[in-house]
Amino acid sequence: MRYLETERLILRAVTAEDTQALFDIYGDPATNLYNPNGPYPSLDYARQRMASWLDGWAADGIGQWAVEKREAPGHVIGFGGLSYKDYGSEMRLNLGYRFATSAWGCGYASETARASIGFAFGEGEREAIYGMVRPANLQSIRVLAKQGFRQIGQLSDVPGDPPSLVFMLSRDDYARECGK
Template sequence: MPVTDSRLTYRKPELRDVQRLFAIFGDPQTNLFNPAGPMASLADAQRLLNHWREQWATQGYGWWAIARREAPEHIIGFGGVAPLNYLTERRINLGYRFAVQAWGQGYATELGRDALAMAFQTLGLPEVFGLVRPDHAASIRVLEKLGMQPFGALDDVPGEAPSLVFRLCRPITAAG
């Protein structure tokens, strides 16, 4: 877990987070740019939570449950870096989803900064990618603020414009 001056706290998702996960991922507002639409059921939330917990168990990292530092028991979103299949190619992907009440406060950028620091400084990963729908201007701005550069496109949604792929490589330091 990164040590920063963050307004946010991060922890591994826990079984007790399933209701909050469903509340956020099942909200139509948080899925405006998700071609799959809102999560349909609590069972879907449980499957996603189980997947995240399995990633933590096998990879040692994954999406975090995110809360404000002053209210650590109230989850406002989920996000971080985790392996994701970009069609046939496996990439380390930066992703997030926040409750509507947390929008517009810079939390996505803060989470992104902290997740990238963990990816590069703690895990030593060589690069991290971000996948975003081409009409999702707010998320594109977040990726750009984080220093991610356009890398290409991914034709991942049949009948829709390709998603945009951004990438950031691990900074080269004097120590190597």
């Protein structure tokens, strides 16, 4: 099983047993404030998404992590990691994360992002990681900025809404940031 530890967190590759936690977090309207698709509508939908995440790990060797506090292993507080996402006409490696509201404001998204990025650039020849954020989601924009991402454009991905902001972190920028 793929597994990372940070100062405060355990990140482990998701398993089918994480489906209820996935639904609890992604089905909560509060965690979907900036998600134009809204909360997951059912546990069945969460099962389908989990199957997709498991397929991603199998195919790409990377994916979403179930995030737990080191002081409370076994209790998932969020999910985060990397997966391929359609950026209009191109599939790109995308950083994403979502946490239970009880975990907000603690820096867990930044800690998860940092570990996920290090894993991705340390595992193979990936040249860049992207992030797509709704313009009003200032917290996620700050998380990306802390990791060294820079805005490179916009993508009109939600008809009738302002375009999402597109950010990128290259392997070279990451190496410079980390002194590698």
